[in-house]
Amino acid sequence: MAARTQAADGKSRSLEQLMAAHEIVIACGSGGVGKTTTAAAAAAMAAVRQGGKVLVLTVDPARRLANALGLDGFGNTAKRVPPEAFEQAGVLPRGELWAAMLDTKESWDNLVRRHAPDPTTAGRILDNPLYQNITGRFVQSHEYIAMERLYELHTDGAYDLIVVDTPPTRNALDFLEAPQRMSEFFSSRLLRLLTAPYKSRLVSLASKPFYQVGDRILGTQFLQDIAEFFILFQTMSPGFVERANAVSRLLHDRRTTFIVVTTLEAAPAHEAEFFIDVLSSKKFHLGAVVLNKVLPAYLRDAGGNAARLAEKVERKADEMARKLVTDVDPDVPDAEQLRRVLTEVAENFIRFQLVAQREAEQEAALGKVPDVVATVPYFDTDIYDLAGLLQLGERIWC
Amino acid sequence: MSSPLRVPDLLDRKLIFVTGKGGVGKTTVAAGLALLASQRGKRTLVCEVDAKGNLADFYESGPSGFDPREVQPGLFTMAMDTERSLDEYLRLFLKVPVMGRIGPVARMFDFVATAAPGVKEILTVGKFCYEVRERHYDLVVVDASPTGHVIGQLAAPQAINSLVQVGLIRSQTDWMLEILSDPVRTGLLIVATPEEMPVNETIELSQRVRVETTVDLAGIVVNRVLPELFGRGEEEVFEKTAAAAVRKRVNTVVGGDLGPLLDAARLAVTLRRTRATHLDRLRSSIDQTLPMLYVPYLFSRTHGLRSTKVVAESLAGELGY
Numbered sequence: 001m002a003a004r005t006q007a008a009d010g011k012s013r014s015l016e017q018l019m020a021a022h023e024i025v026i027a028c029g030s031g032g033v034g035k036t037t038t039a040a041a042a043a044a045m046a047a048v049r050q051g052g053k054v055l056v057l058t059v060d061p062a063r064r065l066a067n068a069l070g071l072d073g074f075g076n077t078a079k080r081v082p083p084e085a086f087e088q089a090g091v092l093p094r095g096e097l098w099a100a101m102l103d104t105k106e107s108w109d110n111l112v113r114r115h116a117p118d119p120t121t122a123g124r125i126l127d128n129p130l131y132q133n134i135t136g137r138f139v140q141s142h143e144y145i146a147m148e149r150l151y152e153l154h155t156d157g158a159y160d161l162i163v164v165d166t167p168p169t170r171n172a173l174d175f176l177e178a179p180q181r182m183s184e185f186f187s188s189r190l191l192r193l194l195t196a197p198y199k200s201r202l203v204s205l206a207s208k209p210f211y212q213v214g215d216r217i218l219g220t221q222f223l224q225d226i227a228e229f230f231i232l233f234q235t236m237s238p239g240f241v242e243r244a245n246a247v248s249r250l251l252h253d254r255r256t257t258f259i260v261v262t263t264l265e266a267a268p269a270h271e272a273e274f275f276i277d278v279l280s281s282k283k284f285h286l287g288a289v290v291l292n293k294v295l296p297a298y299l300r301d302a303g304g305n306a307a308r309l310a311e312k313v314e315r316k317a318d319e320m321a322r323k324l325v326t327d328v329d330p331d332v333p334d335a336e337q338l339r340r341v342l343t344e345v346a347e348n349f350i351r352f353q354l355v356a357q358r359e360a361e362q363e364a365a366l367g368k369v370p371d372v373v374a375t376v377p378y379f380d381t382d383i384y385d386l387a388g389l390l391q392l393g394e395r396i397w398c
Numbered sequence: 399m400s401s402p403l404r405v406p407d408l409l410d411r412k413l414i415f416v417t418g419k420g421g422v423g424k425t426t427v428a429a430g431l432a433l434l435a436s437q438r439g440k441r442t443l444v445c446e447v448d449a450k451g452n453l454a455d456f457y458e459s460g461p462s463g464f465d466p467r468e469v470q471p472g473l474f475t476m477a478m479d480t481e482r483s484l485d486e487y488l489r490l491f492l493k494v495p496v497m498g499r500i501g502p503v504a505r506m507f508d509f510v511a512t513a514a515p516g517v518k519e520i521l522t523v524g525k526f527c528y529e530v531r532e533r534h535y536d537l538v539v540v541d542a543s544p545t546g547h548v549i550g551q552l553a554a555p556q557a558i559n560s561l562v563q564v565g566l567i568r569s570q571t572d573w574m575l576e577i578l579s580d581p582v583r584t585g586l587l588i589v590a591t592p593e594e595m596p597v598n599e600t601i602e603l604s605q606r607v608r609v610e611t612t613v614d615l616a617g618i619v620v621n622r623v624l625p626e627l628f629g630r631g632e633e634e635v636f637e638k639t640a641a642a643a644v645r646k647r648v649n650t651v652v653g654g655d656l657g658p659l660l661d662a663a664r665l666a667v668t669l670r671r672t673r674a675t676h677l678d679r680l681r682s683s684i685d686q687t688l689p690m691l692y693v694p695y696l697f698s699r700t701h702g703l704r705s706t707k708v709v710a711e712s713l714a715g716e717l718g719y
Contacts, residue, residue: 030420031419032420032421032422032593032596266701267421267452296661299658299662299665305654305655306659309654309659310659312652312653312654313652313656313659320652324648324651327647328639328644328648338635338639340629341628341635342639344628344663345639345659345660345663348663349658349662349663352665352666352697353662354697354698355697378665378669
């Protein structure tokens with residue numbers, strides 16, 4: 001394909017350009033659509049073709065990805081993909097590929113240590129029985145920490161490009177709004193009301209009914225535990241709010257772009273459509289849509305010739321089988337068996353053609369907004385090494 | 399393939415949680431199972447927990463809310479809303495009249511419920527247990543949270559029990575636990591597709607359920623199973639038909655280019671084969687007595703009442719009805 005140059009309107013025309021023009025690429029989409037693999041493939045391509053230090057940050061603890069990258073596992077600390085892995089894949093990369101996995105607990109612990117006013121308070125927070133529960137289950141804690149870690153890695157400036165996949169969320173919006181929510185959480189009147197009576201030992205008028213109800217349901221002790229925890233947590237407020245706001249700004253920064261990954265099945269595709277709408281309406285930069293596991297084009301059968309033939313074969317399988325049987329198998333001619341095979345072949349085509357045509361419709365709906373739409377065909381086997389990742393990467397690159 | 403001793407009692411349970419990795423068709427299976435139960439004369443409630451609001455699509459009914467609606471004879475849908483659940487809870491158990499009257503307190507409580515471990519979960523699970531205890535329905539089917547979150551929900555009563563020593567909620571968790579831990583009344587179904595990641599998550603979850611919750615794993619539903627294209631000896635005949643040497647003759651007889659049809663058949667065979675290896679892995683990694691139910695890949699439509707009926711029918715077949 002001819003070398004493409006950035007168009008005058010400043011829009012990227014390929015994933016290659018998109019990744020050359022940004023420092024952070026965030027892959028999002030619903031679960032099971034190949035987000036992690038796509039992020040890793042794109043990062044590997046960038047390391048090979050564009051050079052520099054490229055980091056793929058994943059939240060998916062799948063061992064397969066580590067194996068594919070020639071690593072025996074990675075964690076919060078980034079590991080470099082060994083040059084031998086590239087050698088084995090038959091390429092000489094211009095740059096370096098690094099991989100890190102988000103360790104939610106460790107990231108939270110680090111965050112607490114950084115923002116607590118002193119080590120004693122940090123220790124008390126980390127030791128609080130509620131802390132683990134809250135960092136583990138607190139709605140959006142996972143989403144927030146993913147974005148927070150991204151921010152940290154980006155500010156450190158150790159990488160030229162960071163490609164990150166997002167946690168599978170119940171709501172696609174969660175991780176976009178998580179920094180904002182986190183900041184609101186700390187500056188909220190609710191938090192002050194909640195912790196006030198235990199600070200001052202004086203139940204304010206506004207929160208009194210709440211505590212009456214709360215006491216009856218949860219028991220005073222539990223409520224006190226919660227309040228104490230929040231009081232401790234609140235000591236981190238100033239740093240936390242500032243940080244969350246910075247994270248939020250980074251997501252909107254022009255150096256950041258989003259890739260929506262989806263298959264063309266109904267449910268993930270609808271979610272992707274919704275996601276595209278949200279990204280556009282909230283003024284995030286939607287860079288590309290990657291369509292995964294797309295059925296081959298011949299199944300879409302634009303002219304309808306193959307489908308007509310399939311119907312004909314279905315109808316006349318008997319007659320065709322009798323005419324063909326000695327050509328196909330002169331040794332053991334079995335017209336009945338050949339009839340069944342022809343019928344199956346015809347019916348199978350009609351079934352898959354239906355699916356492929358539905359996919360074509362979904363693709364048209366998804367392709368309206370973004371500048372770059374890349375399509376990845378159904379691969380026969382799962383990706384298990386760097387060569388496989390790069391093969392996928394080639395399909396989406398330009 | 400499935401143990402005849404355990405599968406038939408599935409619909410005799412009172413509370414069935416349906417979970418699975420995102421995108422495997424969890425809601426499809428929950429909707430089909432609930433429809434089947436109602437067709438078999440059971441007054442059935444099906445509830446979506448993560449209100450994406452698409453349960454209604456499976457019955458082609460209007461969106462469901464916290465108040466159950468009858469969408470088919472004997473089949474009711476609802477969407478979980480923890481605020482409404484709390485409201486109901488306060489009215490029923492604490493005789494607190496209406497949340498509205500205490501104004502911002504409701505918001506504040508929602509806030510605590512969001513932050514405090516297990517509170518939101520228990521309002522969700524508690525509501526289902528309550529419906530079971532009060533026998534409002536013969537069966538409650540829950541389109542539960544995906545694999546990543548479902549453990550937290552099912553284990554919430556224990557979590558609360560260990561954190562809260564006194565108070566009303568402590569006494570509440572006891573009867574909830576009793577219902578959840580009873581395999582005669584309660585069961586969990588994991589939905590998987592024969593693909594790598596869903597199979598991995600299913601294996602992992604089936605182990606975690608045993609260790610971290612008291613809920614009985616009732617079975618695994620394998621969704622989107624591709625049909626076997628060729629029977630015995632037929633694949634050989636197919637290869638001979640597809641051979642380049644006879645292609646010209648074949649095309650002449652059928653009166654067109656059979657190429658795309660043959661390619662599609664080959665694709666179908668390959669896809670099924672890849673999936674079969676994942677299925678084998680699933681089978682060999684889980685408790686051998688655990689029932690497995692198979693639901694075919696739906697080529698025609700993936701949404702709407704018609705496809706829900708197809709799923710219900712194939713589940714009926716798998717359950718031996």
